[in-house]
Amino acid sequence: MISLSHVSTTFAARGREPLTAVDDVSLEVPRGKIQGIIGFSGAGKSTLLRNINLLERPSSGRVSVGGTELTSLSDADLRRARHQIGMIFQGFNLVNNLSVAQNVELSLKFAGVRDRRERLRRVAEALEIVDITDKASVYPAQLSGGQKQRVAIARALATKPEVLLCDEPTSALDPFTTATVLQYLADVNREFGITVVIVTHEMEVIKALADDVAVMEDGRVVEEFPASELLREGFDPRTSIGKYLLSDGIRLDRGGAGAGLPGPGEDELDQHDQQIPQQAQTHRAQHAALAGSTGGVH
Numbered sequence: 001m002i003s004l005s006h007v008s009t010t011f012a013a014r015g016r017e018p019l020t021a022v023d024d025v026s027l028e029v030p031r032g033k034i035q036g037i038i039g040f041s042g043a044g045k046s047t048l049l050r051n052i053n054l055l056e057r058p059s060s061g062r063v064s065v066g067g068t069e070l071t072s073l074s075d076a077d078l079r080r081a082r083h084q085i086g087m088i089f090q091g092f093n094l095v096n097n098l099s100v101a102q103n104v105e106l107s108l109k110f111a112g113v114r115d116r117r118e119r120l121r122r123v124a125e126a127l128e129i130v131d132i133t134d135k136a137s138v139y140p141a142q143l144s145g146g147q148k149q150r151v152a153i154a155r156a157l158a159t160k161p162e163v164l165l166c167d168e169p170t171s172a173l174d175p176f177t178t179a180t181v182l183q184y185l186a187d188v189n190r191e192f193g194i195t196v197v198i199v200t201h202e203m204e205v206i207k208a209l210a211d212d213v214a215v216m217e218d219g220r221v222v223e224e225f226p227a228s229e230l231l232r233e234g235f236d237p238r239t240s241i242g243k244y245l246l247s248d249g250i251r252l253d254r255g256g257a258g259a260g261l262p263g264p265g266e267d268e269l270d271q272h273d274q275q276i277p278q279q280a281q282t283h284r285a286q287h288a289a290l291a292g293s294t295g296g297v298h
């Protein structure tokens with residue numbers, strides 16, 4: 001689904017040595033998988049993530065998403081291709097003077113969805129997915145961090161992307177809210193088959209969510225392994241940061257629909273005003289609804 005081939009990104013700064021933030025990285029992320037990218041601060045994780053949708057154009061190498069080589073597209077074609085790639089950020093990046101619904105609608109306007117009724121229908125669907133319909137007319141300042149991130153997820157999903165890029169999506173959130181946001185990401189991945197790439201320095205997030213892990217250091221991917229290895233007794237990562245991943249963390253239920261969170265108890269989450277998604281019926285209905293309009297999610 002995502003293929004990075006010998007990608008390097010160098011930042012030039014006047015009067016200073018150029019800095020190679022991403023150094024000859026090749027990485028394959030199969031369709032429907034959740035790829036974690038982990039590493040200490042400054043390792044090049046965010047730059048690599050931004051290389052995937054060419055928010056940061058690599059200095060060299062090739063980037064393909066869904067069989068399309070983005071690095072060879074014209075600007076106009078790249079703008080179109082980017083609609084299949086959603087992105088969420090640590091700081092949520094909502095527009096403060098627009099309501100929740102208007103924030104989500106904005107991404108559809110950018111994606112060229114001209115029919116207002118179609119936009120509103122898709123806004124409603126996207127808000128349903130993250131159970132935040134009741135906040136549609138509220139402004140971002142009136143939302144908690146977790147609610148803001150759920151709106152950001154809705155905004156990213158509204159254009160029906162095949163890929164969701166997540167740049168430290170839970171770093172600004174407390175552990176309860178983190179678990180809830182991760183559960184939504186796990187659900188979206190499972191229900192819609194969206195391929196997810198998540199950059200984080202939070203080892204617990206990787207252990208809870210990722211299928212595969214790439215460890216970055218000094219711009220390079222120094223180690224890759226399936227996340228399941230982290231649970232295997234005797235697993236011994238080669239790198240020091242890989243070893244650090246072995247510390248305990250949150251566990252999410254990645255199993256069947258309707259499953260709760262085995263990390264914080266459901267009671268605690270309910271008390272925390274962050275509802276676990278109604279996976280079973282709601283998502284099946286939404287999937288059918290989304291799949292029914294303009295080509296479907298997948």
Ligand SMILES: Nc1ncnc2c1ncn2[C@@H]1O[C@H](COP(=O)(O)OP(=O)(O)OP(=O)(O)O)[C@@H](O)[C@H]1O
Nearest residue numbers: 011019021039040041042043044045046047048201
């Ligand atoms: N636009 C830029 N111009 C110049 N240098 C940059 C730019 N963006 C990133 N860098 C540098 O590239 C290196 C990698 O940065 P990057 O943000 O990708 O790392 P990171 O692993 O995501 O770090 P963090 O976890 O702190 O966000 C850092 O040294 C950073 O200062």
